[in-house]
Amino acid sequence: MGEITRILKTFIGYLKRPDLYPELRRKIIKNTVNRGNAFKGKEKTNSWAAERAVSQKEAVSKLFGFEIDAFRKDYQKILMNAAQREKECPVKMGGPGALELIYYACEFANAQYVVETGVAYGWSSLAFLLSLGKRNGTLYSSDMPYLAQDGDQYVGYVVPEDLRVNWKLFRFADRESLPKIFAENAAFDVLHYDSDKSYNGRTWAYEELYNHLKKGGVFISDDIGDNSSYQDFCEKNNIVTTVVEYEGKYIGVFIK
Template sequence: MSEVTRVLKTLIGYLKRPDLYPELGRKIIKNTVNRGNAFKGKEKTNSWAGERAVSQKEAVSTLFGFDIEPFRTDYADALKTATQKEKACPVKMGGAGALELLYYACEFTNAKNVVETGVAYGWSSLASLLSLTKRNGMLYSSDMPYLAQDGDQYVGYVVPEHLRSNWKLFRFADKESLPKIFDENSVFDVLHYDSDKSYNGRMWAYEELYKHLKKGGVFISDDIGDNSAYQDFCEKHGIDTKVVSYEGKYIGVFIK
């Protein structure tokens, strides 16, 4: 698909969905007036993150007191099936990510309520649900429709049917999804951010999510090296955060 075709298809998708008009307006502003903010502070934060980065294994051990090795053994069948489904999917989305970090965050907090932004194939959703279903907990997910491709039917594709009764998926931008989620549940054990990568988008969402995280809860944000939003947020609130180096990117994680 050419860039022009993708942009046109996305625009047409927005125009067919009046409920997405607010996000369309924000996208236009982000890509014109605020275009320079997307990578604001990137160099500063990559230096900061690189100096303190540890492995996923070390972070999980230090923060949560777990060894990550059993995860791949205990859930070998579920992970194998999910991998096969991803390979068979005709639409390409994001990869699996640091599944152990998410799973053991849920185990550490004995999570009953988790919120995530960004779903794609549903790998992070799967990791959270494997823990949540032990306690009949609920995962609340926010994910924008895939307007440039016919991918909506494949959002959460790797999540097996038997886990879906513990999952609520909100198909709007975060600024519309999160208020709806917070109306249903106001306090969360684990928060996982993996959606709008812009500086302004992150800063807004971090503040909103943080307010709804319980004391002792776990906050996780993917791709924190894109700009300095995560670093700035942590410094503003005096948060001592861990940084995980994973597949060439940085993940931020802390306990409130």
């Protein structure tokens, strides 16, 4: 799909959804007035992250006290089926991330309630639900509709039907989804951020999510090297964070 066609399809998709007009206004501002903020502090944060980065295996052992090898063995069949589902999906979205980090964060926190932003194929959702299902816990997910790809029906495509009973999916931008989620449940054991990559979008969401994280809960943010929002947030709140290097990108994680 060409860039102009994608932009037109996205714009028309927004026009058909009045409930998404607030996000359309924010996107226009982000891509015009605030365009320079998207990568604010990127160079600074990448140097900062590189100095302290550890592997996923080290992070899970240090923070949560688990060895990660069991995850792939215990859920081999489910993960293989999920990978096959991804291959068959006609719409291309983001692939799997640091699934062990997500799963063992849930196990460590004995999580009952989790909130994540960003779903795509549903790999992170799958990792969360594998843990939450043991305790009949609930995953609350926020994910924008895929307006340019006609891909709405494929969001969460890799999540098996039997795990969906513990899943509540909110199909709006974070600024609309999160208040709805917090109205249903105010305190969470694990938070995972993987949506709006802009500096301003992250800064707003980090504060909102942190305020709803229980003491002793786990905070995870993907792609923290895009700009300095995560580093600035941690420094502002005197948070000592672990940085995980995974497939050439950086993930931030800390226990509140």
